[in-house]
Amino acid sequence: MLGVRDRDRTRVWDAARTAVDQGRLAAGWHPVSAVPGAAVTESGDDARVLVSPVHDPYASAVVAEARRAQVEVVSVDDDALRSLRNGFDRLVPLAGSIDDTLREAVTQLHREGRTVAVLAADTPRTLARADIGIGVTRDGAPPPWGAHLWAVDLTGVWRILHAIPAARTASRRGIEISAQASALGTLLMLPGVPGSGPESVTAGAALGLWMGRSKARSVLTAPLPAPRPGHEWHAMPVEEARRLLPTPPPCDASSSSGHRTPRELLGSGPAGRLSRIGVRPILSAWGFLRAVRDELDDPLTPVLATCSAASAVLGSPIDAVLVGSVLVLNAGISATQRLRAEEVLNRMLATQDPPARRVTDLIDDHDTVDVGDLGGGRRCVDVAADRLRPGEVIEVRPGEVVPADGRLLAAEGSRSTSRR
Numbered sequence: 001m002l003g004v005r006d007r008d009r010t011r012v013w014d015a016a017r018t019a020v021d022q023g024r025l026a027a028g029w030h031p032v033s034a035v036p037g038a039a040v041t042e043s044g045d046d047a048r049v050l051v052s053p054v055h056d057p058y059a060s061a062v063v064a065e066a067r068r069a070q071v072e073v074v075s076v077d078d079d080a081l082r083s084l085r086n087g088f089d090r091l092v093p094l095a096g097s098i099d100d101t102l103r104e105a106v107t108q109l110h111r112e113g114r115t116v117a118v119l120a121a122d123t124p125r126t127l128a129r130a131d132i133g134i135g136v137t138r139d140g141a142p143p144p145w146g147a148h149l150w151a152v153d154l155t156g157v158w159r160i161l162h163a164i165p166a167a168r169t170a171s172r173r174g175i176e177i178s179a180q181a182s183a184l185g186t187l188l189m190l191p192g193v194p195g196s197g198p199e200s201v202t203a204g205a206a207l208g209l210w211m212g213r214s215k216a217r218s219v220l221t222a223p224l225p226a227p228r229p230g231h232e233w234h235a236m237p238v239e240e241a242r243r244l245l246p247t248p249p250p251c252d253a254s255s256s257s258g259h260r261t262p263r264e265l266l267g268s269g270p271a272g273r274l275s276r277i278g279v280r281p282i283l284s285a286w287g288f289l290r291a292v293r294d295e296l297d298d299p300l301t302p303v304l305a306t307c308s309a310a311s312a313v314l315g316s317p318i319d320a321v322l323v324g325s326v327l328v329l330n331a332g333i334s335a336t337q338r339l340r341a342e343e344v345l346n347r348m349l350a351t352q353d354p355p356a357r358r359v360t361d362l363i364d365d366h367d368t369v370d371v372g373d374l375g376g377g378r379r380c381v382d383v384a385a386d387r388l389r390p391g392e393v394i395e396v397r398p399g400e401v402v403p404a405d406g407r408l409l410a411a412e413g414s415r416s417t418s419r420r
Contacts, residue, residue, distance in 0.1 A: 003047035052080035055230030063087035291335035
């Protein structure tokens, strides 16, 4: 809202939301005088409200992934961007339709010698002009025929962007392996050196294929980021917030070692985890091998491996064994130190995890129950903060740390209740 006095903002906001729900206001800027039930006195003629669509839950994750992939992100300057505006490197002023504006931006980027990928839903001419056109399909709308790739939603776009750093790494390592294998093959073709050149080239090609497959597999199995709803929860009425929030999942009771513990909540946590961050990691052999593999994922590893192989074929197998042993031993020591550091960090973070007091109507033998009664048969269950789920009601008392983002529902004397 612009030009509305502070004392009238709540009333104008509620009236605008009601008009949007009734289908009486479309997207765009509207003067306050055009909002039913929002007649405001002592406001200027420029007082207006903005109606814009709710952001996709993965919109911010897509912009963040594009920045992580180190690509320049350009968009049309539109008021509906809101908080996403800061994630773009360049905003193009809207001139005419969005399709025309984006098409001119792509043309300008081509003149600068850039390779352009366009993400859009209904800009056919821009998608056709782009080097890579990624079209997002919509229910009930014609598919983006001019796109090179189709994505059902933004999760597919996130995976495409997530693959860019892996593709760069695979390309760079492939070039390094090819150069080292060719150098070793040239050495094998010298007179008096046992072997022939094609073996090393074939082994290098096989290693490059395996590395590309592992990078692709890591991209496909990477967990999706946590979705972020685009609703303005702080500005919503309590009843609407309750309606939009999901119903909390059912709880499973669990106990251990004869003492009472909080109920385990099924599903992944706020960051996509299945367990608390304070749980001690299981240092299995597979985890150690993965850490060693990560330590060996270094640009110097192919060079040292090639030198070791060259020493072996030139008649110095002891030197080759020494170089290989030192390489593997150093990776093992580094992996052990990293795993221990992660374990200590997890313990430190576990001590900073604030407890939460979840309001519930059902108490069983596995709950750690606070003695306070909230009235109406409601009681409190102490749980870890990262086990809270959207839609649950929590209680915060004076002097306590708020354990999660929430919408304030009620304040009763010295107690307050909020919904996550």
